[in-house]
Amino acid sequence: MKAYTKPFLAVILVLFADQVLKFWIKLNMSLGQEYRIIGDWFIIHFTENNGMAFGMEFGGEAGKLILTLFRITAVCAIGYGVVHLVKHKYHRGLILNVALIFAGALGNIIDSTFYGLLFSESSYFQPAKLLPPEGGYSSLFHGKVVDMFYFPLIQGNFPQWFPIWSGEDFIFFRPVFNIADAAISVGVIAILVFQKRYFKEEKKEESYPHSEVIEE
Known part of the structure; x- marks a missing residue:
């Protein structure tokens, strides 16, 4: 059981931090409201999305349901x-x-599965309410994912000679994300970076398959 302790604690910590922050954002901030933490570089900016990580969208109500069900299947597999x-x-x-x-995927599933039932609609004028008497803003599996971290580290304009976006404004890093998104990104990037170390032993075993020793 000790082998499960660290992964279990990691999942609990990520889920706890993710959901506590999202609840606070929903109940204390209106859509579009911001707090500048470090100048123009680190901003808490409240936004919601119907789709995937980092604010990407996916196909209306039917697409939303398909995406949520896919997420649930994926998190079970993970x-x-x-x-x-x-x-x-x-x-x-x-x-x-x-x-x-796993923790990041589960964190966003909680939003998209239950937030429509738990909260009233967030607006640009006032925060949402928890368990409103008139019911939530949507049905099961149709909640919106709460995002808040915004890091516009570099802002400027593409040069006139640049193809397609010539002269247009650009911001790096534009996507707004949450703790769950960050956990997924850290996990994926770390696996890609350290894959040789992680799979070293397995490759060795494949190179030297078990052979029977015949004793005379």
Whole structure:
């Protein structure tokens, strides 16, 4: 059971931090409201999206339902993957990063599955209310994902010679995201960066398959 402790704690911490912050944002900020934490570089900016991570959208009400159901299926598969990795004693770093991906996916599923029932509609004039008497702003599986972290580190204009976006404004980094998105990104990037270390032992075992020793 000790092998499950760190992945379990990672999932709980990510989910707790993610949901506490999202609840606070929903109940205390109106849509579009911002708090500048570090000048123009780090901003808490409240926005919601109907789709995927970093504010990307996906096909209306039907698309929203399909995406939510797909997320639930995917998070179940990832959760099973974490258990499989622990049982087969894979690299601890790999297990921890897959656990982060699981936690992030689960965090956004909570929004898209339940927030429509739990909260009133957020508006540009006032924060939402928790468990309003008239009911939530939507039905099960049709909630919106809450995003808040905005890092417009570099702002400027594309030069006139630049193709397609000539002379247009640009911002890096434009997407607004949340803790769950960050956990998924950290987990995926870490696996890509350290994949040789994580899968080193498995590759060795494949290179030297078990052979029977015949004793005379």
